[in-house]
Amino acid sequence: MARRNLDYIFQPKSVAIAGVSSKETSLPRAGQRYLEAVLGYGFKGKVYPLNPKGGEIKGLRIYSNIKDIPGPIDYVISCVPAHAVLQLINDCAAKGVKVVQCYTAGFSETGLEEGKQLETEICSLSHRGGIRIIGPNCLGVYCPRANFSYHDNLPKESGSTAFICQSGGNTTYSICEGGNRGIRFSKAISYGNAADIDECDLLEHLTADPDTEIILAYIEGVKDGRRFNRVLKEAAQKRPVIILKGGTSESGARAAASHTGALAGSDKVWDGLLRQAGAVRVYSFEELIDMAVTFSHSFLPRGRRVGILGISGGATVLATDDCAGAGLVIPRFPKGLRKKLGDLLESETGAILNNPVDLAATIRKLRVYDILNVLSSYEKIDLIMVHFPLGISMLSACMRSEFWDSVLEDVIRAHRKSTKPIMVVIYDLISKGDYEWMLEAQRKCYEAGIPVYHSIGNAAKALDRFLRYYEHKAREGQG
């Protein structure tokens, strides 16, 4: 059980970075980048640059050997060339280092015998020395609670979503884009080739982690299918686990092998395994973030009956197709409710008062707040979806932003009073101003506790997966 606790890899007390040159450059090499990241993000522990040549950087002495550093070192970041990693690990073992994160690439992912062998040697050497390896071929750890990050420009706030990822770039992308949409992370890790610490170790840790409520994973392959199956089941029983599997096609599997040396496995096997374990499968990073957004807004609609409210008839028609396509139900509104809505709109023509509701022609006297109140108290829908097709309006840029602002304000006010969950979809962006408006609107929404999506299809899919997850849970509970 002790082995399961990997706190020491997420919350080191002291860090050394191997392969930092004393020559600072404007397009810095990896060693310098890590140093800037660790310092810039505000790490509170000791930080030591390492380079056989010695020297000084940013006022810090560069040690020529880790053994010369006074005091203990928990965590070493390796930016030395592949052929120098074995020696580094030897030195780290002598020093009593707990974990080496290998940014260094050039191992099993090369497909070459010598790369594979070097990776095996590193593993056995570190095993003998009592060291855990992250990677190789990875960016490493982001843990805001420990003020520790592989990149200084990532959000400082902690949250309850954890993310394990075999792609470095997409770790960065998901933290940033998730951040834009209100997701904060307990920890994230880019773990590359998974030569030692792998998805199973990480899932076990996160299952027991008190800081984590939702687990996201991008996995290209696993080495021990049986263990993965068991560990995933345990994890998914305890909290939502969302999995994006890379390398599902034959060519994709080849790419995965070149990327992280992963054995991708058959897509069908994966599908069955994930379904049985009760994990949620998604097919893109956007969908991965959609699910984090959905699960982190712990609202639980009682069913799939959705009331749709928007502005633009065509968008409304397609919204309905998308919701129906994802298995949601869009109940027809009874006459009494239509009349209530009609009275609010003062029977403006061009509006659609059935479900979906479209306020197209009523731009002059939108009463979104009142309309949402009426929908919220209608007992035959379970939730409300409000969509904002930004680029459809004939208004000028400034009036457009004012117009959408007032709609959004109404939605947030109505949400505060509503007994039903509200989802917001912002899409059809056509200008820089639209993108800016969206970022700001997203912030307002997540601060108010409203989840935001970027397409109606994706919002509907996320809701469907969310409901299926709880249906699965309910069946399990009965079984």
Add this chain to the structure above:
Amino acid sequence: MARRNLDYIFQPKSVAIAGVSSKETSLPRAGQRYLEAVLGYGFKGKVYPLNPKGGEIKGLRIYSNIKDIPGPIDYVISCVPAHAVLQLINDCAAKGVKVVQCYTAGFSETGLEEGKQLETEICSLSHRGGIRIIGPNCLGVYCPRANFSYHDNLPKESGSTAFICQSGGNTTYSICEGGNRGIRFSKAISYGNAADIDECDLLEHLTADPDTEIILAYIEGVKDGRRFNRVLKEAAQKRPVIILKGGTSESGARAAASHTGALAGSDKVWDGLLRQAGAVRVYSFEELIDMAVTFSHSFLPRGRRVGILGISGGATVLATDDCAGAGLVIPRFPKGLRKKLGDLLESETGAILNNPVDLAATIRKLRVYDILNVLSSYEKIDLIMVHFPLGISMLSACMRSEFWDSVLEDVIRAHRKSTKPIMVVIYDLISKGDYEWMLEAQRKCYEAGIPVYHSIGNAAKALDRFLRYYEHKAREGQG
């Protein structure tokens, strides 16, 4: 044949706008908006505001009746209330008006008997008076060649893509977003309820239109299936016709009925009909624009074998899955080619040199231009896809934009020399700066003749549909 020519609705010489109040307001009513649009877009013919109360606006006399206007009127925009439309049409008939575009709503789309009846009456009255009706319940015409537009803020340049659309908001959205991606229009029309001028009339016109090479359509329903079938076949034989069908689900069909009074029809019937006619079916406005982008870059790859080049291993793995999922082939590169690529990268580790090519770890010495040259001369691929996952990079905002700039410059230089088509995908945006960069990059790409997409899946789907279109053509040619 003469009836097919609808030039007079796209290129009027004189326009009257009925329902313009002399009180200008900051959130203007429809009449004032149309006046501002027609004048602001630079219409060269005469423009007359109409209102029974008379008065003056923007230095123009407001005529109290169309019959008082000196000289002929080709085109009338109706912004009067629904109950006043019949009288307006009576007056228009007396004046010899050719076409009335009815922005006015409140007809068959209300689902009410009286609305349906009013629409029927308008049709028969205008028919007797020799007038054609656009709409009702629509925004009308955008025709840059005639300096005529329902909105003053739309692009001024003409192109060869035509667009017929039963949704007003999405006409605006598609013109703007298409514009961002290099699509210029011969004409576009929001035609609402299609009470008189319908998709068949418009398709017939566009089939014969010398200014049009590609036809896009958003259709919620057709009234005469047999005629549509024939007209669509003729159109699709002559040029690419891309169709987005709204109201494919049962609830969506109900929404379509409320939106434009359309009878949506069974989805299966539509699918068969479109396939047989050789039209290209898409499922969202983004896909509609993707197809316009693809067809307007009249490159024709000889097959489906794609070489993929990108930066970020994870993105590369998913790119490969997406391409394979859309039926593209990602051939494995032979040893000799891999060696050539490796030499260019000076055997930097972390790069993937097989197909897909991933330059992840080689950010410091990317030689995208040389790599693309090598790929371009490799005879076993038919085209090259270069993807830009903007949000994956560890670089600072400014360095990031410089970095992607240099990659893009290389792509454009290589494209000029390349004998193979190059597609660009820009995605994973996480900041305002990324959106700005994308807009600028899109402009550079379309000016250089390179099509740009916003997701690898969509690019792959577009290419697959493009190839299928020509496969269908080839089969037809043999048959």
